[in-house]
Amino acid sequence: MASSKSGERKTQILQMLAEMLEHPKGERITTAALAARLQVSEAALYRHFASKAQMFEGLIEFIENSVFGLFNVISESEASGLIQARKAILMLLTFAERNKGMTRVLIGDALVSEDERLQGRMNQFLDRIEASLRQCLRNALAANELPATDDIHARASLILHFVLGRWHRYAKSGWKRSPSEHLDVQIQIMLS
Known part of the structure; x- marks a missing residue:
């Protein structure tokens, strides 16, 4: 029973951290501010996480599991690359739109003054996204959906940078510029 409550509390802490990250111009997120928002002591936070970096690792793990779980669903349900x-x-882009606080982690904003290994982990995450996109494009190449001369490495990099740009613009606009604005036309350009 205690581990169930512990898991629930960890989830609450991570949800509040993500909610606080939705305010890019708000106060710096400290463990004191996080504890105050949760109406618990800082010591209560440290019963669940050894450090603030570990809390961010929890958010990154959520992002990784969500995104790569969805990549797997897409690759298993669609034959066309x-x-x-x-x-x-x-x-x-939809993940970012639905998870504003996580978007600040995705673009590295929330990690600027945190442990540098967190940004390293996000860089690895982006490398994995690019590799997943390359696999989609390899599938398209194998099915003759793209010309045999297509440079899938360059195309995957272009797509990743497009997504990163959309995430940045969404966050920097204060969540006003939807990452999916004009998306159909732009995807058509990138994948033709």
């Missing part, structure tokens, strides 16, 4: 790529782009 181009449709896989299209759905992957839409999924990445």
